[in-house]
Amino acid sequence: MICIDALQYANWSEKVFRQMRDGGLDCVHVTIAYHETFRETVLRIEEWNRRFEAFPDLIRLAYTTADIRAAKAEGRTAILYGAQNPSPIEDDIGLVEILHRLGLRIMQLSYNNQSLLATGAYEAQDPGLTRMGREVVAEMNRVGMAVDMSHSAERSTLEAIERSTRPIAITHANPHAWHPALRNKSDTVLRALTSSGGMLGFSLYPHHLKDGSGCSLESFCRMIADTADRYGAAHLGIGSDLCQDQPDSVVEWMRTGRWSKRIDFGEGSAEAPGFPPQPAFFRDNRDFPRLAEGLAAVGFDKSEIAGIMGGNWLAYFDRVFDGTDG
């Protein structure tokens, strides 16, 4: 069984990497940009280069799915770069191929707000993909970069699914029917996503969970079972959205970036502006095996569990990453 987490943004450290090994994580999709410009994203990549140099026994960068399989064979965790916003390409479609060459394999078209490409889930209006957005989706398809619509609004998401010639991903969100968070996804979106070969990664971020930090493993896994009944287990995976050891200033950066002089509390509030506590059954990377146990307890068979814990993400990455990189 291969174990893949399709979204994390920890305060990266040897401790976190060791916990990944303890939890049996073969691959983690890590966020390298929330609002970072191209140059700032390159700085984040430089920081990762120093980590790969410092901890060669624990982690390696994945450019391909072969690298993910090699990491597993070597007992290391493959790190897959992603951006939660198209800010790294700024206004420049040519940066898609440049960033792909540097390892970026997943990019969201918008993060909560309107971007140059698409609309975020927090905007009141969603006009769908922009003129630049349609061009960039075609370019991402060409080079083999996955389109992620986790933080995007509904119409933009449906248009990305329709426009993209490769299946898209929602790396970290849950069904809106289970917990009506603004960021969780409607039946319309989930049906279009999965029927086109796309993937949904279930989030463990408390604001996306029914009962928040008090959510139980059983409730979470029953939700996964219901989702599998509706859309098929082969389209499901984990995207924990684990933001471990981060100070509250990081969630403020995620939410407010540089776009407002006032603090925007997003899914939080002025009374609870920081990261909420993790649910008891999923404190950090060491708890991945508990998710597999929880899936077994609600009736998934071994093959389905292997798929949801990582096999489905690997099969998706195989289909999406084989583009043309100059």
Added chain:
Amino acid sequence: MICIDALQYANWSEKVFRQMRDGGLDCVHVTIAYHETFRETVLRIEEWNRRFEAFPDLIRLAYTTADIRAAKAEGRTAILYGAQNPSPIEDDIGLVEILHRLGLRIMQLSYNNQSLLATGAYEAQDPGLTRMGREVVAEMNRVGMAVDMSHSAERSTLEAIERSTRPIAITHANPHAWHPALRNKSDTVLRALTSSGGMLGFSLYPHHLKDGSGCSLESFCRMIADTADRYGAAHLGIGSDLCQDQPDSVVEWMRTGRWSKRIDFGEGSAEAPGFPPQPAFFRDNRDFPRLAEGLAAVGFDKSEIAGIMGGNWLAYFDRVFDGTDG
């Protein structure tokens, strides 16, 4: 009479500055950014600094309307900086005050395409001002930077008029009823604009003119007279959109920027991709006096002509530029 042109983007040279003097231009709003980032915009400002140093007898930078009046008294042309796109502030509201300090006094919220703030006239859908757009309009109001919606779509323009606490401008466009170019403005927009104290600058760019390059002075001035009848002469001025001595590569940059790998021909076409020839009555800056003559010929009185040729823009700038710059 003060003479102000509210939009030019020439291939700046001593020749052009001498023609401004010959045409009696006291102030020109010059574009310093189409798709430029902050750093690239600063380069454009550096280029202007070298021009001010090279031609101190011909031009001076205007930070205030007092500087415009001083330029007239000194026999020089005041240069007023504007951006046709919010690209210079990138994703950073803090850059509004920084750029204001460097002299930026007018900024469009979008240029043909969707921006982070508002929608451009070439997008199929227009959701209005974005979350960041509403914050930035308030910041522009605070520091005293004019909101320009020349290239923006209808709903975004109406929301900017409603949201802005200072009157806004459409520096270069004509009424859609006279010539139905995509960029020309509807009666709804012109009524909302002028009834809120905003200004319209009439464009002499052939794609915005009835009969294009063949437009006559009489037709242009009769259109101004009709517009004055509808909305009041006090809200009208000139924004010639003169792009003198520019190679075709510049119009390609304006239209395509970095957002598409394919060329977008905008108001042109594959057969006619470059700048169209100017109408015979307005070849360059030396022809401004002919506009005043044309206005007299269609019946405007001296005071109205003085207003349209520049007085109305100066009065507008007096109302808009008196913000709080830290």
